[in-house]
């Protein structure tokens with residue numbers, strides 16, 4: 001399969017610089033309505049995570065790891081994490097963002113962030 | 120604005136109710152509240168129905184219109200309120216404002232949810248549909264998953280351990296075992312869920328670091344209250360319970376956009392508003408019903424409400440301060456953990472349990488001695504919409 005680009009857009013307030021993800025119609029800090037679209041940059045730091053066993057309808061896996069990580073330019077985003085045991089992960093560790101199928105909804109592949117732990 | 124009292128309260132046992140549909144649940148709880156108020160064959164001016172999932176779970180819409188028909192309450196005004204797991208308290212708030220304004224005199228508020236119509240998979244997906252559709256939901260995040268991520272941060276920041284969570288579960292199931300309305304009526308032991316070899320089977324991880332016994336069950340159930348102006352309360356047969364204060368606050372949809380994701384700002388704001396309106400402080404409260412959909416939330420909310428300083432709620436559980444007879448008894452009903460969590464019903468059920476406490480109607484072993492004031496926290500989403508009430512025993 002072709003290597004996929006991280007297809008996420010974050011929004012930086014033109015007035016005060018606050019970075020938002022996902023989109024808001026008004027800035028959470030200053031209520032500004034104009035944003036520059038920015039791409040998440042570099043690797044990310046893991047903020048928190050959970051190994052989830054009781055999965056919603058549409059998942060065949062026994063479990064998934066989901067977490068939130070912060071990119072080098074301040075974008076924070078949820079994503080799945082490639083891991084088999086919580087012991088493999090530590091808060092604050094560096095994870096490498098990749099883009100892939102995270103879920104199938106109504107027979108269609110849905111793409112999203114998949115973080116790969118790197119020490 | 121005129122003071123408003125709860126003059127009737129009713130509930131039906133929560134749990135798996137295979138023989139009842141959603142309308143049955145709502146009707147039975149409503150009748151219990153109408154009878155409790157002694158309304159007999161009289162009507163009400165308006166009906167507020169709290170429900171989150173009739174459309175998705177039961178393939179039924181406009182449940183408030185259907186309910187007034189079932190109860191022969193026409194031509195009363197009627198509407199449904201959907202506000203996630205805070206729907207129950209939201210509906211009471213709307214009823215309260217309608218009576219306080221002088222527009223309506225007698226109002227029925229009923230909350231109900233029929234969740235066991237669908238598989239556990241579907242129910243989990245239904246609740247997860249509250250999360251952000253493109254930034255969260257697609258990843259398979261569930262509400263227990265959100266709570267797991269929150270717990271990990273809370274543990275890191277405040278030194279909360281698995282043992283603290285286990286003690287909340289044991290306490291609430293112990294109280295639930297005494298509550299005939301509770302879904303889970305069995306006690307659990309430390310050995311059964313932590314120490315023994317079979318605890319791995321009994322109490323598996325659900326959303327690490329949370330285990331099965333940290334999570335409330337998926338339940339069917341309903342609860343109802345009747346509201347009236349305080350100056351009319353003497354016409355009803357039970358001791359009135361005054362809604363002395365209420366508060367409501369919202370927070371960001373995504374947890375990651377909160378400056379400090381361990382700070383449940385909406386809980387703090389909603390409870391502060393409710394206490395300020397009642398002119399009370401946390402130490403004036405006799406009994407509290409907090410939204411323990413996950414054991415960590417009972418600890419976190421007890422701190423955010425101000426019963427304990429931040430970081431000391433976990434030790435307070437170990438010290439027995441939140442037990443019946445302790446400094447501030449929390450979830451004497453068994454909480455969501457044992458009573459169950461039919462999402463639309465929960466906020467109303469919390470208030471019904473407090474009404475029973477403040478009327479001093481509960482048997483020994485459940486009744487908080489001479490309880491005069493109660494506080495509830497109904498927590499929607501993952502803390503992005505929170506409603507709190509302060510109740511006071513009337514004359």
Ligand SMILES: [Zn+2]
Pocket residue numbers: 013014015016017018027028029030031032
């Ligand atoms: Zn701004």
